[in-house]
Amino acid sequence: MTEPAMTPPPGCPAHAGATPLYGPRFQTDPGQLYQELRRTHGPVAPVELAGGVPAWLVIGYRELQLMTGQTKLFGRDSTRWNQWPNIPADWPLKPMMAPVPSILYAEGAEHQRRKAAVTDALAGVDQYELKQHCEEVADRLIDEFAGKGEAELVADYAHRLPLLVLCRLFGLDEDEAPVLIGGLVAMLDGGPDAQAGAQRLLDVMLGLVHRKRAEPGPDVTSRLLGHQAGLTDEEVMRDLRVILIAGHQPCAYWISNALRLMLTDDRFAASLSGGRRSVGQALSEALWEDTPTQIFAGRWATRDTQLGGQRIAAGDLLLLGLAGANTDPSVRQADGTPAEGNRAHLSYSYGPHSCPFPAQETAEVIAATAIEVLLDRLPDLRLAVAEHALVWRPSAWVRALMALPVAFTPGYLAG
Ligand code: HEM
Known part of the structure; x- marks a missing residue:
């Protein structure tokens, strides 16, 4: 994003000191930027997306684990976002947040069903x-x-x-x-x-799913179609698209x-x-x-809560600061490097x-x-x-x- 900084969103005091999530420093020295964010705001930083849209960036290692582990409190379904009324139709980040019925945005039992199918289909790869x-x-x-x-x-x-x-x-x-x-x-x-x-992609996927439904083979598509989760052709197409991207x-x-x-x-x-x-x-x-x-969108708070010392309102967007959490001093040695062989990055x-x-x-x-x-x-x-x-x-x-x-x-x- 290269847009100029916007004024803080009105009626949102928590975001008065928000850091714009765009600009050249994400390109040149993101590591340093995350350290500064951590010093200024702690593990959960108020940030501002293109167009002055507020969000929280979770860059604490423990806080990121807490958030992604508590699916009832921090849901994946973006329909609960409290900013939708302010989002213009042509907002550049809309494709990243708009809910689609796939494994990505599914929750609870529906997510487990789809995750099991995707996991098993990929586990079948020799x-x-x-x-x-x-x-x-x-x-x-x-x-x-x-x-x-x-x-x-x-x-x-x-x-x-x-x-x-x-x-x-x-x-x-x-x-x-x-x-x-x-x-x-x-x-x-x-x-x-x-x-x-997008249409060409869909056409090829549709042809593939129909062909594999009729003639299964030793491939991910056939394993998804034949999985006990009983996915429909439409669901298989959606999740194949997620796997691809x-x-x-x-x-x-x-x-x-x-x-x-x-x-x-x-x-x-x-x-x-x-x-x-x-x-x-x-x-x-x-x-x-x-x-x-580096950053993944996202989770949406299901009710008012707190995380990393910040007050999070129901429907707020929280972004996964994966790169930021990886630079959290709590998972680094004194010299700033991760220990040899440590694979606990997020x-x-x-x-x-x-x-x-x-x-x-x-x-x-x-x-x-x-x-x-x-x-x-x-x-x-x-x-x-x-x-x-x-x-x-x-x-x-x-x-x-x-x-x-x-x-x-x-x-x-x-x-
Ligand atoms: C063959 C390569 C890969 C495939 C097929 C794949 C597939 C997937 C799928 C299906 C999901 C959705 C899971 C869900 O919502 O339950 C996902 C999520 C994700 N993947 Fe991968 N992935 C691949 C490689 C990678 C790599 C190389 C990285 C980064 C190093 C990565 C990072 C992520 C992240 C950050 C998420 C989001 C998790 C979240 O919402 O908490 N993936 N991937």
């Missing part, structure tokens, strides 16, 4: 086959630029690989994947083709953020010239320091709505394989620009590079 398929896709993508001696890894690699792998997990044919991917990318870009893109973006950002770390930090230099030992460390460090989903969130465990495992195989194959194929991979020339997306919500230009000795094609 991890060995997944790794093999990731290697094939990685090789194919690298073949496209290996001979050139240069590449832009965000667009040419990190964004394409997870999508192609997810399409295969869904059971899409080779020729359908590009149509679905084109539709999704157009929709997420939000340009003039966005509506048409929730899976693709963070995976893509994670791969490029970990690659950036390996290409810029001397501690990882050894692994670039051969070994693979540090790929896991780079991936873990990227989740602690540059987590793909990058996958926490509580009943957290990223399903088999989705986390799938994401880890995709991301690790993507980096391992790249380093194997292009062992002298290096940044093609100075580190300070790398630009982050101007967004408080995600930590994502605009581009990652690299150079290397032109290599051979795989196989």
